[in-house]
Amino acid sequence: MDAKQGQTEMAGGARRRSEAIREALEDGIITGAISPGAHLDETELAERYGASRTPVREALQQLAAAGLIEIRPRRGAIVPQPDPHAILDMFETMAELEASCARLAARRLTAEDRAAITEAHARCSTADALDPDTYYHRNEDFHLAIYRASHNRFLEEQATALLRRLRPYRRLQLRLPNRIASSLTEHDALKDALLANDAERAATLARDHVQVQGSGFGDFMALLRAAAR
Amino acid sequence: MDAKQGQTEMAGGARRRSEAIREALEDGIITGAISPGAHLDETELAERYGASRTPVREALQQLAAAGLIEIRPRRGAIVPQPDPHAILDMFETMAELEASCARLAARRLTAEDRAAITEAHARCSTADALDPDTYYHRNEDFHLAIYRASHNRFLEEQATALLRRLRPYRRLQLRLPNRIASSLTEHDALKDALLANDAERAATLARDHVQVQGSGFGDFMALLRAAAR
DNA sequence: ATCGGACATCTTGTATACAAGAAAGCGCTT
DNA sequence: AAGCGCTTTCTTGTATACAAGATGTCCGAT
Numbered sequence: 001m002d003a004k005q006g007q008t009e010m011a012g013g014a015r016r017r018s019e020a021i022r023e024a025l026e027d028g029i030i031t032g033a034i035s036p037g038a039h040l041d042e043t044e045l046a047e048r049y050g051a052s053r054t055p056v057r058e059a060l061q062q063l064a065a066a067g068l069i070e071i072r073p074r075r076g077a078i079v080p081q082p083d084p085h086a087i088l089d090m091f092e093t094m095a096e097l098e099a100s101c102a103r104l105a106a107r108r109l110t111a112e113d114r115a116a117i118t119e120a121h122a123r124c125s126t127a128d129a130l131d132p133d134t135y136y137h138r139n140e141d142f143h144l145a146i147y148r149a150s151h152n153r154f155l156e157e158q159a160t161a162l163l164r165r166l167r168p169y170r171r172l173q174l175r176l177p178n179r180i181a182s183s184l185t186e187h188d189a190l191k192d193a194l195l196a197n198d199a200e201r202a203a204t205l206a207r208d209h210v211q212v213q214g215s216g217f218g219d220f221m222a223l224l225r226a227a228a229r
Numbered sequence: 230m231d232a233k234q235g236q237t238e239m240a241g242g243a244r245r246r247s248e249a250i251r252e253a254l255e256d257g258i259i260t261g262a263i264s265p266g267a268h269l270d271e272t273e274l275a276e277r278y279g280a281s282r283t284p285v286r287e288a289l290q291q292l293a294a295a296g297l298i299e300i301r302p303r304r305g306a307i308v309p310q311p312d313p314h315a316i317l318d319m320f321e322t323m324a325e326l327e328a329s330c331a332r333l334a335a336r337r338l339t340a341e342d343r344a345a346i347t348e349a350h351a352r353c354s355t356a357d358a359l360d361p362d363t364y365y366h367r368n369e370d371f372h373l374a375i376y377r378a379s380h381n382r383f384l385e386e387q388a389t390a391l392l393r394r395l396r397p398y399r400r401l402q403l404r405l406p407n408r409i410a411s412s413l414t415e416h417d418a419l420k421d422a423l424l425a426n427d428a429e430r431a432a433t434l435a436r437d438h439v440q441v442q443g444s445g446f447g448d449f450m451a452l453l454r455a456a457a458r
Numbered sequence: 459a460t461c462g463g464a465c466a467t468c469t470t471g472t473a474t475a476c477a478a479g480a481a482a483g484c485g486c487t488t
Numbered sequence: 489a490a491g492c493g494c495t496t497t498c499t500t501g502t503a504t505a506c507a508a509g510a511t512g513t514c515c516g517a518t
Contacts, residue, residue, distance in 0.1 A: 016302050016471070018290070042500070052473045054283075057501085058290045061247070065294035073245050074479050074500055089383035093329075096384065100325035154318035155325065158387075245501070271470070281503045286471085303470055303509050 018055035021045070022062045029068055029079055030167050036081040040069065068165070084224055088212060090166055095210040097159040098143065102190065102206035105149035106199040113149035114195060120145045121191045124184060132174040135183075139174070142187060146194070146206070172223045176216070183209075247284035250274070251291045258297055258308055259396050265310040269298065297394070313453055316398055317441060323395055324439040326388045327372065331419065331435035334378035335428040342378035343424060349374045350420045353413060361403040364412075368403070371416055375423070375435070401452045405445070412438075 025045075028034035045056045060077050063069045071077045082090075105113065120142040127135040143163065147156040163170075173179055186209045193202040212220050254274075257263035274285045289306050292298045300306045311319075334342065349371040356364040372392065376385040392399075402408055415438045422431040441449050 018471080019302075043498095053500090054472050054474090058287065058471090061287045061290040062294040065291040073248075075481090076499070086383065089381045092333075092381050093384040093387060096329035097325075100322075100329070104321075152318045152321050154315065155322040158322060247501080272468095282470090283502050283504090287501090304511090305469070 016055070017049070017051050018058035018062075021049050021051065021055055022059035024049065025059060025063060026066075026068060029063075030164055032168050034079055036079050038079045040077040040079065042076075066161075084221060087166075087169055087224065090162065091169070091210065091212050094159075094162050094166055095207045097155070097162060098146070098210050099203040099207035101147045101150040101155060101159055102194065103199045103203035104152060104155070105146050106194050106197050106202040108151045109149060109194065109197065113145070116145045117142070117149060117191060117194060121187055124187055132171070132180065135180050136171055136174055139183065139187075140170075146190075149194070169224070173212075173216075173220060175223070176219050245284070246278070246280050247287035247291075250278050250280065250284055251288035253278070254288060254292060255295075255297060258292075259393055261397050263308055265308050267308045269306040269308065271305075295390075313450060316395075316453065319391065319395055320398070320439065320441045323388075323391050324436045326384070326391060327375070327439050328432040328436035330376045330379040330381075330384060330388055331423065332428045332432040333381060333384070334375050335423050335426050335431040337380045338378060338423065338426065342374070345374045346371070346378060346420055346423060350416055353416055361400070361409065364409050365400055365403055368412065368416075369399075375419075378423070398453070402441075402445075402449060404452065405448050 025034065025040070034040075040060065042053045042056050042060070046053045049056065060069065060071060064071045064077065068079075069077050070080050109117075120138065124135065124138045124142055127138050140163065144160065147159045147163075150156060174183070186205065190202060190205045190209060193205055254263065254269075263269075269289065271282045271285050271289070275282045278285065289298065289300060293300045293306065297308075298306050299309050338346075349367070353364065353367045353371055356367050369392070373389065376388045379385060403412070415434065419431060419434045419438060422434055
């Protein structure tokens with residue numbers, strides 16, 4: 001990846017350079033284009049994005065504060081390679097946040113929420129089960145619709161941020177055999193509970209849907225190991 | 230507050246200046262020494278902390294990424310004056326996170342957890358009910374013990390971060406008449422549910438304990454209004 | 459008195475230079 | 489060959505200077 005490509009990554013609008021660089025780096029980390037374990041060299045990044053070190057450093061400060069990278073004083077920034085325990089902790093927390101969103105959503109559904117959730121579910125159903133990427137995007141839209149339907153802006157933001165952070169691993173999950181089919185079934189039950197205003201049932205279904213548990217646990221761990229190679 | 234005081238605030242250890250400035254500012258915001266609505270002038274802060282603008286800017290980037298301040302491009306950083314709706318959203322999310330911590334803790338208690346929670350509760354009980362500040366600190370220790378007992382490091386960090394962010398408002402709550410007494414009663418029931426490994430009951434008690442609801446709602450809103458003057 | 463435009467001032471965003479600490483390399487001794 | 493100490497190089501942390509945008513002030517026209 002050369003300097004011109006970096007500058008293309010952050011094209012668009014009269015934004016601060018530091019902000020554009022932060023977004024480009026965040027995307028690279030979340031999509032895996034920047035590998036876990038990678039050292040982020042300020043001078044190299046400055047060249048790549050056609051800027052001085054200053055906005056690069058500011059971008060790195062922001063990423064560190066958001067927990068996406070680690071800055072070791074005087075030794076530079078790295079993209080951490082989370083150990084499987086940390087990933088599981090994050091998934092468990094994601095499950096809890098999704099359960100909270102579902103419980104609140106089930107009690108607060110507006111007509112717009114109902115329509116949005118129903119449509120998002122329908123779009124998941126029509127995605128080709130052999131195409132995990134399309135399913136992945138529509139699956140995410142379904143989840144986002146539930147966060148929004150909680151009508152708690154702060155909770156929505158927290159859940160969305162963690163969803164973004166877990167993207168690489170959530171993509172992995174969809175590669176397991178039959179995972180898309182079972183995901184769809186779970187979505188269906190969850191949609192029904194939401195539309196029926198059954199808060200506790202929605203919370204339980206949402207938590208179980210996201211939680212890495214049972215036979216999926218070993219499969220997921222195996223995928224993590226394979227992805228780390 | 231003059232320049233010498235700023236430098237005293239960040240004394241201690243061979244840390245990066247930007248880190249020390251961030252911590253000092255964060256504390257100022259959380260304790261209310263830096264008022265909501267305040268404009269954070271880089272040049273003034275640099276003078277105050279005896280540094281150049283560069284580490285000040287880096288500290289501000291971190292604070293913005295953590296959601297404690299807002300940076301408006303080319304117009305500077307302010308400490309936002311959250312509207313009451315945003316505060317309530319944060320409290321509701323806090324209640325959900327505390328419910329999650331309590332549920333997981335009730336299922337995972339070690340002997341150390343039991344001792345820590347029991348002791349923290351006992352210390353709350355011996356605090357002078359006429360001294361909200363002492364009670365406030367011990368109350369917080371009780372909550373932190375529960376987060377730790379969840380044995381989910383990520384969830385513990387998220388809950389702790391939000392607890393810190395809500396400190397000004399949680400302090401306000403303890404000034405309501407009889408709030409300390411009712412808080413103690415609720416802690417007692419929560420401790421019992423935890424020690425009895427009753428996950429669902431613990432979750433419900435924890436959520437209700439933190440949630441701003443019922444007759445406490447109007448009282449809390451009145452306190453917010455008074456505090457904004 | 460009010461409004462609009464021009465200019466000055468202030469503050470932020472970024473580039474560049476210098477200082478400081480960490481890591482790597484090299485040579486010598488055991 | 490391994491270990492240690494010294495020197496060099498590299499990278500990060502910070503200070504300073506310059507550029508750019510926002511805000512405030514002043515003056516003239518109506």
